[in-house]
Amino acid sequence: MKNPNFLIIDSGVGGLSIWQEIQQLIPNSHTCYVADNGAYPYGTLEEQVLVQRLLQLLPELERQYQPDIIVIACNTASTVVLDPLRAQTNTPVIGVVPAIKPAAACSQSKQVTLLATPGTIQRRYIDRLIEDFGNGCRFLRIGSNQLVHEAEQKIRGKPVNRAIIHEVLAPLQDSHTDVLILGCTHFPILLQEIRAAIPAHIRILDSGAAIARRAQQLLIDLPPAEGKTRLPGNLFLFTAETEQAHLLEAGIKHFGFDKIRFFAPNATQFEQKSGAT
């Protein structure tokens, strides 16, 4: 396929860590990246609210942009929405979930830490991943929204609050952890700061490269995109026009997006009060 089109969605800029891996592996791809800032942060939403939001929003985006592949570039969402979403679309959907299996496979101390949003760490989906692939390891689960916020701030060009990172990661220090899973797509954006806050021997894993490989594999069997709407380049959409979103624009352009737009979802009446950024 000449320019495979991706629709990548997250609550904010976290999915850019996934987009970068896809760009690197499939440089001819064109992406419509959706930051659903109208419902940010996903990590504090009730499961049902989040599922409903995405099941309403995605068909609208799909109709408009006709992607070849949809990537739910968010662990918080992927751990609850993949099955119902796949049931309502024929477009291949790739989800991002914490790298439990590779982490458990390479831990020597048999103590792994999962750093994710408060939503993700309490999901049944995670319990099942650990039951199936935990390889006898103990898992310390740390949930943080503050780090999601810090990643957004970093893309706004604001200084990252390193004291918060140290505080959030403090429980890991005495835990004998030798593998840390970044189970939120926002966290690779803070990789440098997280690295500096933990002992050097701890290995850090995220799911980005595996997602890009999966996308590349799926493209092999995709039918030609004849008659479909095509993106001329990379487009970045916000679902709410806010001051905080405008403050992200320079950082997003720096990542390589040609166009930034504000997309007002029609079908989606988002009623739960959210901290839209």
Ligand code: DGL
């Ligand atoms: N980036 C999302 C994830 O991977 C979460 C961000 C949020 O809480 O809005 O879980």
